[in-house]
Amino acid sequence: MKTTQYLFAGFGGQGILFSGKFLAYKGLMDGKNVSWLPSYGPEMRGGTASCSVIISDTPVGSPIVSRPDVLIAMNLPSLDKYEDSVMPGGTIYVDSTLVERKVKRDDVKVVYVPSTKLASDNKTPTLANMILMGKLLAEEGKFEDEAGVVNALKKVISAKHADMLEVNMNAMRLGQAYAE
Amino acid sequence: MVVFDKPHALTDAPLHYCPGCTHGIVHRLVAEVIDELGIEGRTIGIAPVGCSVMSYDYFNCDMIEAAHGRAPAVATGVKRSDPENIVFTYQGDGDLASIGMAETVHSAARNENITIIFINNAIYGMTGGQMAPTSLPGQVTQTSPYGRDTAHCGFPIKVCELLSSLDGPEYLERVAVNNVKNVKNAKKAIKKAFENQVNGKGFSLVEVLSTCPTNWGMTPKRALEWIDEKMIPYYPLGVYKDRSAEK
Amino acid sequence: MAEKVLMKGNEAIAEAAILAGCRHYFGYPITPQTEIAAYMAKRMPKIGGTFLQAESEIAAINMVYGVSATGKRVMTSSSSPGISLKGEGLSYLAGADLPALVVNVQRGGPGLGGIQPSQSDYFQATKGGAHGDFHMLVLAPASVQEMAELTVKGFALADKYRMTAMILADGTMGQMMEPVSLDFAVGEAVEKPWATNGTKLSRPHNIINSLILKPERLEELNFERYERYAKIKETEVMYEEYMMEDAEICVVAFGIAARVSKNAINEARAKGIKVGLIRPITLWPFPEKAIAAAAEKVKKFISVELSMGQMIEDVRLAVNGKAPVTLCNRTGGMIPAPEQVLAAITEAAK
Numbered sequence: 115m116k117t118t119q120y121l122f123a124g125f126g127g128q129g130i131l132f133s134g135k136f137l138a139y140k141g142l143m144d145g146k147n148v149s150w151l152p153s154y155g156p157e158m159r160g161g162t163a164s165c166s167v168i169i170s171d172t173p174v175g176s177p178i179v180s181r182p183d184v185l186i187a188m189n190l191p192s193l194d195k196y197e198d199s200v201m202p203g204g205t206i207y208v209d210s211t212l213v214e215r216k217v218k219r220d221d222v223k224v225v226y227v228p229s230t231k232l233a234s235d236n237k238t239p240t241l242a243n244m245i246l247m248g249k250l251l252a253e254e255g256k257f258e259d260e261a262g263v264v265n266a267l268k269k270v271i272s273a274k275h276a277d278m279l280e281v282n283m284n285a286m287r288l289g290q291a292y293a294e
Numbered sequence: 295m296v297v298f299d300k301p302h303a304l305t306d307a308p309l310h311y312c313p314g315c316t317h318g319i320v321h322r323l324v325a326e327v328i329d330e331l332g333i334e335g336r337t338i339g340i341a342p343v344g345c346s347v348m349s350y351d352y353f354n355c356d357m358i359e360a361a362h363g364r365a366p367a368v369a370t371g372v373k374r375s376d377p378e379n380i381v382f383t384y385q386g387d388g389d390l391a392s393i394g395m396a397e398t399v400h401s402a403a404r405n406e407n408i409t410i411i412f413i414n415n416a417i418y419g420m421t422g423g424q425m426a427p428t429s430l431p432g433q434v435t436q437t438s439p440y441g442r443d444t445a446h447c448g449f450p451i452k453v454c455e456l457l458s459s460l461d462g463p464e465y466l467e468r469v470a471v472n473n474v475k476n477v478k479n480a481k482k483a484i485k486k487a488f489e490n491q492v493n494g495k496g497f498s499l500v501e502v503l504s505t506c507p508t509n510w511g512m513t514p515k516r517a518l519e520w521i522d523e524k525m526i527p528y529y530p531l532g533v534y535k536d537r538s539a540e541k
Numbered sequence: 542m543a544e545k546v547l548m549k550g551n552e553a554i555a556e557a558a559i560l561a562g563c564r565h566y567f568g569y570p571i572t573p574q575t576e577i578a579a580y581m582a583k584r585m586p587k588i589g590g591t592f593l594q595a596e597s598e599i600a601a602i603n604m605v606y607g608v609s610a611t612g613k614r615v616m617t618s619s620s621s622p623g624i625s626l627k628g629e630g631l632s633y634l635a636g637a638d639l640p641a642l643v644v645n646v647q648r649g650g651p652g653l654g655g656i657q658p659s660q661s662d663y664f665q666a667t668k669g670g671a672h673g674d675f676h677m678l679v680l681a682p683a684s685v686q687e688m689a690e691l692t693v694k695g696f697a698l699a700d701k702y703r704m705t706a707m708i709l710a711d712g713t714m715g716q717m718m719e720p721v722s723l724d725f726a727v728g729e730a731v732e733k734p735w736a737t738n739g740t741k742l743s744r745p746h747n748i749i750n751s752l753i754l755k756p757e758r759l760e761e762l763n764f765e766r767y768e769r770y771a772k773i774k775e776t777e778v779m780y781e782e783y784m785m786e787d788a789e790i791c792v793v794a795f796g797i798a799a800r801v802s803k804n805a806i807n808e809a810r811a812k813g814i815k816v817g818l819i820r821p822i823t824l825w826p827f828p829e830k831a832i833a834a835a836a837e838k839v840k841k842f843i844s845v846e847l848s849m850g851q852m853i854e855d856v857r858l859a860v861n862g863k864a865p866v867t868l869c870n871r872t873g874g875m876i877p878a879p880e881q882v883l884a885a886i887t888e889a890a891k
Contacts, residue, residue: 135718139547142720150547150718154573154656175804176797177717180878269547305746335742338611350748356737358610359750361633364603367595371607371615372737374565374591379611379739397603400596 117170119179123196124188124209126163129243132270133186134165136247140256140266141169149177162191186246187213188229205253207246225249225294232288241285248289257290301325303334307351314507314514316471317345317413320480321352323471324384324411327485328355331492337380338372340365342394344386345419363394366401369408380491382409388418391427391451398453403462405496409487412453415504416525423509427451430528435509454501454534464496466534470503472521476531495538503529545720550688550710551576551618553721554644555584557689558616561696561727563642564590565615567604569597569623572656573712574646577618598623602630602643609639610749612736614696618644620712621662622653628671631705635675636751638735638766640699642692643677644708646715647847649874657874658712658797663851666709667825674763676770678706678777679824681795685719691822693727698777700731702769709824711847713797713876770826779822780831784810788817790889791835793856794845795821797876802845805882814890824852832859841889842866845882847875 122134131152141148151166166179185200187193188209200206202221211230229245236245251257264283271278300306303325311317328334337355341347343362350357360368365383373381390398390412401408417435418424424437428450432441442450454466465487469480480502487498503525505517512520533539548556555577558566566581578594585592595601601617608615619627624645634641645666649659666679678698680691688710695706737747753759781799784806785791794802799820809816819835821828836842842864844853850868857866869885871877 135547138718142545142547148547148720151713152716154712154716174719174800175807176801176876176879177713177719178801178876178878334740336739338737338739340607347752350750354740354746356740356746357748357750358607358737359637359748359752360606361603361629364599364606364630367600367603368607368610370593370600371565371567371604371609372611373607374593374604375608375611375613375615376738396596397600400600 115171117168117172118183119181120167120169120184120186121164121179121182121196121199122167122186122188123162123164123192124243128163128188129240130163130188131165133243133247134167136266136270138167138169139269140263141167143262143266143269146170147172147174149174151177162189162195164192184250186250188243188246189213190215193217207250209242209246211242225253227289227292229289232292233285236285236288238281238285241282244282244285245289245292248286249292250289251286252290257286301329303328303354305352305354309352310348311345312508314505314517315345316504319471319477320411320413320502320504321349323477323481323484324382325353326481327488330485331488333380333488333492336378337382340369340372340381340383342383342385342389344389346384346386346413347420349384363389363392364397365389366394366397366406366408366410370401370404370406373406373408377407380409380488382411382488384411385413386419387412387414387416387426387428391453399457399460402457402497402499403460405462405464407491407494407496409491410497410499411484411487412499412501413504414453414501414529415506416450417506417509419506419509423506428453430524450528452529454499457499458534462497463499463535464537465490465498466501467536468501468503468529468531468534470521470526470531472503472505472518479531490538501529503531545722547718548685548721549576549716549718550682550685551646551715552580553685553689554618554692554708555580556723557692558642558696559584559588559590560723561614561693562730563614563616563696564588565608565613566590566592567595567601567615567617568619569595569601571620571623573648573715574618574620574644576715577644598626599629602627605641605643606630606634606637606639609634609641610637610736611738612733614642614700616642616644618646620646620648621650621659624662624665624670631677632671632673632675633751634705635677635766636673637749638703639749640703641705642695642699642708643705644710647709647711649872655874656712658876659847659872659874660711660796660798661848661851661872662709663824663846663848666707667827667855675766676704676825678702678704678773679709680706681709681822681824682714683796683799683820685714685717685721687822688714689721689723690725693725697728700733702773709796711797774826777823778826778828778830780828781818781820781822782831783818783820785817785819785835787815788835789840790814790816790843790886791839791841792816792818792843792845792882792886793821793832793852794818795824795852798845798847801877801879802882804879805886808879808883809886809890814886816886816890821852827855827859829855829859832856833861836860836863839864843869843882843885843889845869845877845885847877848872
């Protein structure tokens with residue numbers, strides 16, 4: 115019986131909520147119990163955005179993630195704010211293009227991905243979030259079933275924007291292949 | 295042969311209005327129009343809060359009693375529920391131009407396809423004669439005992455003029471019911487306001503300058519004269535908007 | 542069974558309302574429930590329904606009053622400050638015995654307050670919400686699935702008893718996404734011979750009205766209404782019991798507070814503390830019998846709330862002095878953490 119609590123955090127506009135929604139759908143399609151809870155309000159307008167995602171074998175109790183197992187920090191204020199809250203033994207994913215400092219904790223696993231730079235080099239500057247997501251899926255062994263990843267992506271990209279499907283998959287493959 | 299009869303759209307309930315009050319005339323005009331247009335079976339009336347609060351007992355069509363000022367919003371719901379419904383509100387000056395001003399302006403701005411009969415008698419009748427949004431400058435009421443002081447409580451609201459600045463409404467006319475000629479004109483205006491709705495033209499409001507002898511402290515006859523002397527000069531009669539005629 | 546989809550609580554309410562046959566929605570923007578209006582604005586025109594953004598909360602509830610008077614299912618939604626504005630309409634709906642569904646996605650107050658989740662409108666919702674002798678049916682969802690199911694249930698109860706059903710949710714419930722199945726029965730439409738939808742000249746005119754000037758008659762009508770309420774108290778109470786079989790401590794919580802409490806209860810159980818949960822699903826009628834029955838064996842009660850302690854008064858009334866009832870709360874838009882609830886349980890277990 116396993117419950118994993120994710121906290122995605124970054125600037126508004128970095129696709130924080132989208133990443134979380136995608137991961138929640140992936141969990142749902144893997145037959146898990148899931149919840150997704152965004153921060154909301156004026157802070158969403160260019161300030162810090164965050165969202166809590168829980169993926170669990172058992173029904174989800176509180177949807178609020180205050181002690182994440184996994185933190186995805188896409189900017190420095192997010193790392194500063196949430197670093198200490200991560201459960202010992204947890205994982206922190208860092209967009210190392212935007213976060214210049216290293217994680218101080220030594221009881222967590224840290225994965226640095228220069229995702230904003232990779233996204234920019236790849237000419238998809240808005241998809242740093244999905245590059246980081248690709249790395250996360252790879253680390254969690256969830257990329258082995260690529261068809262499953264595509265199916266979850268289809269749930270969050272409307273048919274109208276079907277052309278974005280491959281673009282997002284490519285971004286995730288970039289993250290998957292990235293090695294420090 | 296019957297030459298003069300009560301309109302079918304009025305019930306047999308005796309009206310509770312004071313002697314000399316012109317509500318009864320306007321009720322009759324509305325009922326005659328409903329009869330003439332043959333719309334009673336699909337008409338729903340919205341009663342206000344004020345002297346005409348109990349008009350739900352007087353009209354034979356389905357009736358809804360609304361909260362104070364909210365009749366246009368309730369009418370909006372009824373109309374949107376089924377556009378085949380013919381919906382009218384019957385409201386006084388406090389109801390329509392004070393507490394319900396937002397509902398009035400916005401239903402007009404939406405060109406809501408409803409008919410509003412607006413009784414302007416420059417006073418709150420039911421609560422015993424307080425200052426209304428349409429009380430005239432200098433008018434003595436229970437809450438303006440020294441006469442309406444415009445420096446203290448502002449000026450009367452001219453509803454037709456105000457609404458005529460909006461692009462929304464179809465038809466706005468001010469009439470009076472203080473003499474035979476004016477009553478005939480009022481009937482014409484009320485009929486047009488209902489016909490507009492039947493023809494899908496939109497928001498139609500008829501402002502009726504009306505008497506309140508009791509709270510004005512006048513005899514019924516004197517009250518009728520007061521409309522000519524005081525009210526009409528401040529609230530000129532006439533058509534303030536008629537979009538179909540403009541075309 | 543239909544495939545589950547991820548939906549926000551607010552969207553689940555909107556879609557469930559449409560499933561329940563609601564074709565008229567009136568509202569005014571306010572955080573954190575605006576998704577309901579946005580969803581309706583998109584969907585209603587496509588299914589021949591009406592979405593209208595009203596000029597105010599007051600106008601919106603009165604538009605609801607108008608549609609309801611014609612006998613059709615209708616709803617509005619808002620958040621705390623907006624519900625206060627709707628109070629007038631709620632009282633008139635009660636006085637005129639009109640059914641309606643009203644959603645309150647609560648935020649912190651009083652005044653303009655904040656926009657984060659709260660349960661501090663409990664008094665307002667369960668004790669009437671405006672002037673006069675009346676109640677609303679108050680339903681408190683604790684999952685997105687329940688947001689949908691209780692919306693459908695709310696419409697059915699409102700029609701059955703000719704009264705307002707309120708969905709009392711909070712910002713978390715409105716904003717969160719969870720898997721939802723919208724594959725459920727919506728029940729049959731109720732006849733409404735009282736509706737003012739035109740006499741067709743085939744019946745005496747109907748009157749929808751809350752003005753009753755004769756006190757004898759008004760008293761009579763209020764007594765009749767409260768007889769209906771008594772029947773509702775007998776038959777429509779809903780609640781969930783969780784690990785109550787051997788519980789010595791009982792947590793009472795609804796909505797998001799119940800979900801936080803479940804986490805804490807699971808942890809406390811792992812430490813050997815016999816604690817359970819009673820989660821009211823109907824806040825009015827309140828599950829007073831279930832709590833009174835629990836009071837026969839439970840040693841302590843803890844009311845967990847996102848307010849300064851409002852439901853706790855009903856818990857105490859039901860417990861009737863048989864056990865101490867303490868409060869574990871956050872307010873102003875803050876949510877108690879499971880650790881805080883666990884600490885309260887641990888303290889109670891001493």
